[in-house]
Amino acid sequence: MAGVTAGAGGGTAHAMPAELLQFRSPSGNIVCQFTTAIGGGDSVVCDIANYTYTPPPRPDWCTGGSWGSHIALNEGSAPAFGCGSVSVAADGLPTLYFNHSTTVGNLTCLSMPEGITCTDATTGHKFRIARESYELG
Known part of the structure; x- marks a missing residue:
């Protein structure tokens, strides 16, 4: 079951749909989507168009596609960079405004000025x- 909640922190109130399976950051630089992972369970993947951080080295298995702009979190597993991109254009996607979150199953993504955090x-x-940095934990 998916849901969207407003977080603390004030700001302009925005009407949010009951679920956001695909969304973009307020700047439109980050696009995320919830999917079903291979083997079952929920997954969320985010792709960033422009970034200044240094991604980890490209692994040998990533022989094609982009590297460094795509992070995935599969339910029950640690997050990891992926090879390729989400391939979802930000235009037309709903915005996950700052201090708002969306949840699908056990996965939640929160939009803050510091970036998108998915847990x-x-x-x-x-x-x-985020444009300047990333964190995997």
């Missing part, structure tokens, strides 16, 4: 992605 409630694994 797995079952394991505590998470990632944060």
Whole structure:
């Protein structure tokens, strides 16, 4: 079941749909989507168009596609960079405004000025992605 909640912090109130399976950051630089992971369970993937951070080295298995702009979190697993991109254009997607979150199953993504943070409630694994930096945990 998906839901969207407003977080603390004030600001302009925005009407949010009951669920956001795909969304963009307020700047439109980050696009995320919830999917079903291979083998079952929920997954969230985020792709960033422009970034200044240095991604980890490209692994040998990533022979094609982009590297460094795509992070995935599969329910029950640690987050990781992926090879390729989400391939979802930001135009027309609903915006996940700052201080708002959206949840699908045990995965929640929160939009803050510091970036998008997605967390797995079952394991505590998470990632944060922003133009200047990323965090995997």
